């Protein structure tokens with residue numbers, strides 16, 4: 001399998017009055033063609049920052065310090081604006097976090113589709129637009145006749161989220177990036193969207209990257225999972241490996257603490273402590289204040305993300321290059 | 328065992344407008360109770376009436392119809408004085424730990440103020456009691472936090488502080504509305520655990536409003552009851568393990584079947600039931616039939632006409648469904 005996207009040492013910060021927030025601190029991972037990659041982490045761990053840095057959509061006080069995003073051999077972060085715009089949406093489409101709120105309340109859904117093609121300088125006539133938009137809406141199981149002429153406020157949260165996915169699919173991208181596609185939704189709607197994304201994946205041969213704070217959603221949908229803690233990838237492995245044989249103490253702790261319906265309730269064990277501030281993150285391994293295996297070196301040196309057996313990747317001093325000690 | 332809170336035949340209608348009044352039936356015919364020292368979870372999706380029900384139980388909202396009893400007494404008929412005596416016994420913890428704590432007060436004062444006003448505690452006794460309460464909720468070492476402010480705490484820490492403040496009145500019942508929805512994943516289990524500990528160690532009855540079935544299960548797998556709310560009605564209720572391990576109502580079943588499982592193989596091999604509609608039902612006092620009928624895969628004609636009533640299917644397990652009420656857990 002080929003890597004379609006290769007993220008290398010991405011570092012991004014936010015400038016605030018009190019200093020700099022080190023929100024993405026040396027992020028590297030590969031995305032295979034036609035695969036589903038989940039970026040999983042708690043609130044404020046830096047998930048959206050990674051996506052925003054990759055898609056050049058950081059807010060004004062965000063700064064990309066270094067890093068590359070190689071896509072088909074080109075570094076997206078080094079491309080000229082114009083060149084990047086040609087790739088964005090046509091090849092790589094993004095549904096940002098909480099995008100439902102960005103739908104313009106005074107515009108019908110059809111006008112959102114029209115805006116999208118205009119922004120990307122596509123010359124479709126009205127009939128072509130309707131036909132394409134309907135095709136995409138049907139793909140997300142919405143009735144185009146009803147939805148195209150509705151205003152956003154006439155749609156439920158789950159319908160709006162599906163409209164956004166249809167919009168992102170409009171120009172047949174190869175890569176679809178979704179930031180928290182299900183987080184504001186109810187259990188049933190969430191399950192429905194997950195089901196839909198599974199179908200899309202099968203039908204379209206598309207590469208999906210999605211962000212979620214709910215690791216159980218990754219179990220449903222992902223092939224590979226990157227676990228983020230305080231701005232770092234601490235583990236990057238196949239979904240089966242992550243759930244059956246997690247390596248990093250944080251991944252283990254998180255899996256042991258989530259109250260999934262299939263969990264053995266008597267074994268649930270909360271992780272002590274709380275996630276750190278990214279303004280003044282802990283030295284060395286950022287998880288060390290909460291880690292029951294912390295050693296001297298953990299406070300001093302940041303563990304690099306290394307590859308251990310079977311291509312599994314982990315950033316923890318308990319594992320040395322090539323081998324694995326039992327944690 | 329005595330009932331701590333009992334809600335009987337409670338309905339709530341919100342009305343809007345003057346000339347062409349519109350009426351929304353948010354709760355209808357709710358019968359629910361929690362025994363002293365027990366646990367209860369109210370589960371449902373957004374808009375189903377959970378907060379309204381919890382607020383009615385806490386006397387923060389008035390029912391349009393029906394009664395609420397605290398420790399056997401109808402709170403609608405109590406004198407002011409009687410109510411004042413009981414007020415502190417039932418405490419409500421707000422969903423949002425960020426907005427419910429005064430940002431400019433020290434953590435010490437957030438816990439101390441109610442103790443000063445209500446119990447007249449001072450100096451040494453006050454410090455001792457604040458420390459005790461903070462230790463009860465796991466904010467330790469307590470002195471470390473005394474001069475800090477809510478913004479110094481994580482979401483979980485703030486939730487603990489809100490609980491400590493609720494404990495100042497020595498309640499016999501705590502009602503918490505979605506206590507984990509706004510806090511970090513890795514801290515959620517510890518908050519549910521805290522409520523279990525308060526229940527075990529101090530015999531405080533705890534009512535939690537949750538939309539997360541897994542959390543409901545974690546809270547009630549040892550003891551306690553669950554009520555499933557849909558469209559303002561309780562569609563299934565009973566012992567936690569019975570309802571969650573052997574759900575019988577079509578809505579409960581789909582809710583559990585749709586909850587994510589933390590197991591990739593299971594997730595790939597199971598079939599998630601698709602509903603006929605995902606719209607939230609809007610009910611008025613004139614609505615008839617089962618609130619789930621527009622979505623349910625099993626509906627029959629009767630479902631559109633007649634409102635199903637809760638009936639027992641086994642000991643301490645009731646459902647409101649025309650189709651499944653007579654069957655023994657097999658579909």
Ligand SMILES: Nc1ncnc2c1ncn2[C@@H]1O[C@H](COP(=O)(O)OP(=O)(O)OP(=O)(O)O)[C@@H](O)[C@H]1O
Nearest residue numbers: 014021023042043044045046047048049059213278
């Ligand atoms: N524009 C900004 N200015 C300052 N700080 C920011 C900004 N955006 C994000 N941050 C901070 O950067 C860190 C990472 O934020 P980010 O939004 O990437 O997290 P996330 O993992 O996506 O969280 P969530 O699950 O809440 O969406 C957090 O500490 C956050 O407070």
Ligand SMILES: Nc1ncnc2c1ncn2[C@@H]1O[C@H](COP(=O)(O)OP(=O)(O)OP(=O)(O)O)[C@@H](O)[C@H]1O
Nearest residue numbers: 341351353371372373374375376377378379380538
């Ligand atoms: N003060 C009010 N006036 C009018 N309608 C109200 C009022 N409070 C609640 N409602 C309506 O009552 C219904 C139930 O609301 P409630 O807040 O009890 O639901 P919930 O189950 O707690 O939902 P959520 O999970 O979103 O918090 C909703 O349709 C809501 O819009």
Ligand code: SF4
Nearest residue numbers: 285288291298316317
């Ligand atoms: S590097 Fe050390 S502190 Fe960090 S997770 Fe590994 S053992 Fe724990």
Ligand code: SF4
Nearest residue numbers: 617620623630648649
């Ligand atoms: S009463 Fe009818 S519509 Fe309602 S849940 Fe039962 S079968 Fe479905």
Ligand SMILES: [Mg+2]
Nearest residue numbers: 047048049097
């Ligand atoms: Mg985010």
Ligand SMILES: [Mg+2]
Nearest residue numbers: 377378379504
């Ligand atoms: Mg609510």
